[in-house]
Amino acid sequence: VPRKSLRNFLSDMLSIIAVQFAGYAGGVSVATSRAAPQMIFGASSKKAPAKPAFAYGLPGNFNALGGSELNFDPAGFLEGKSELEVNRYREAELTHGRVGMLASLGFLVQEKFHPLFSGDGGPAIDQIPALPVWLWVVMGGSIAAAESYRISIAFRELDGSKLKAESALKPGYVPGDLSFDPLNLAPTDPAEFRLMQEKELAHARLGMIAAAGFLAQEAVTKATWGTAYGLPDF
Numbered sequence: 001v002p003r004k005s006l007r008n009f010l011s012d013m014l015s016i017i018a019v020q021f022a023g024y025a026g027g028v029s030v031a032t033s034r035a036a037p038q039m040i041f042g043a044s045s046k047k048a049p050a051k052p053a054f055a056y057g058l059p060g061n062f063n064a065l066g067g068s069e070l071n072f073d074p075a076g077f078l079e080g081k082s083e084l085e086v087n088r089y090r091e092a093e094l095t096h097g098r099v100g101m102l103a104s105l106g107f108l109v110q111e112k113f114h115p116l117f118s119g120d121g122g123p124a125i126d127q128i129p130a131l132p133v134w135l136w137v138v139m140g141g142s143i144a145a146a147e148s149y150r151i152s153i154a155f156r157e158l159d160g161s162k163l164k165a166e167s168a169l170k171p172g173y174v175p176g177d178l179s180f181d182p183l184n185l186a187p188t189d190p191a192e193f194r195l196m197q198e199k200e201l202a203h204a205r206l207g208m209i210a211a212a213g214f215l216a217q218e219a220v221t222k223a224t225w226g227t228a229y230g231l232p233d234f
Contacts, residue, residue, distance in 0.1 A: 056083045058090055058175070059197040084167045087175050091154060094176035097204020103211035111224045112233075123218040153178055176200075 054061055054071045055078060063070045073079075078086055111124050156170050169175075176197075187193045214225060221228045 052083075054078075055090070056086055058086065059194055060090070060093075060201040062198050082167075084169055084171065087173070088168045090175035091169060094201070094204060095150070097201065097208055100209075100211045101204060101207030104207045104214060107211070107214040107225060111226075123222065123224050125215065125218050150178055 054069065054073075061069050061071065077089065081089075107124050110127065111122070114127070154169055154173050154175075156167060185196075187196060217225060217228055224232075226232060
């Protein structure tokens with residue numbers, strides 16, 4: 001075989017090998033460049049959803065002593081609950097808290113001042129059973145009217161066939177907001193309104209504890225709170 005022909009043959013073979021190697025290397029680089037973005041973007045698309053704020057951001061999570069958030073739920077009542085369910089808890093808390101504030105005020109005033117009926121005085125828990133029948137009727141009717149009004153605003157109607165509502169509260173209802181403000185005390189500024197909600201919750205929780213304390217003290221001592229503390233005039 002002539003040297004020139006052999007040289008040409010070897011040159012052609014080396015060119016073919018070089019082209020195939022380059023194509024193979026290029027294919028790897030392309031595959032790698034395609035895989036990298038998929039790994040990067042795939043990781044970012046699988047981020048865990050943001051955890052909702054404590055109690056879905058409802059007022060009442062403020063620590064008056066330390067000035068920070070409390071996040072106080074030792075029994076885990078809020079775990080796994082929807083926003084509507086948490087709002088139902090807050091509605092119940094506000095309702096009982098408002099009753100507790102009225103009850104604690106009643107203990108302070110009623111035992112010595114009860115002009116609507118004749119009474120012998122003494123502990124409030126002993127006065128209540130002695131109330132006249134007409135006053136029980138008035139109180140029962142007033143409570144029923146107030147609760148009917150609250151239910152019509154806050155709670156959903158029952159399904160006629162299932163006798164059950166999809167959720168207890170109406171979507172969009174703000175717990176405790178019954179649009180009852182005859183003295184126009186509610187601020188129009190959202191920040192000031194939230195501050196007033198914080199204050200109401202703080203007093204409502206204290207009122208529930210105070211009312212329970214009055215009941216326990218009078219049940220044990222059989223005397224008014226004033227007499228128990230050495231102030232019989234109260």
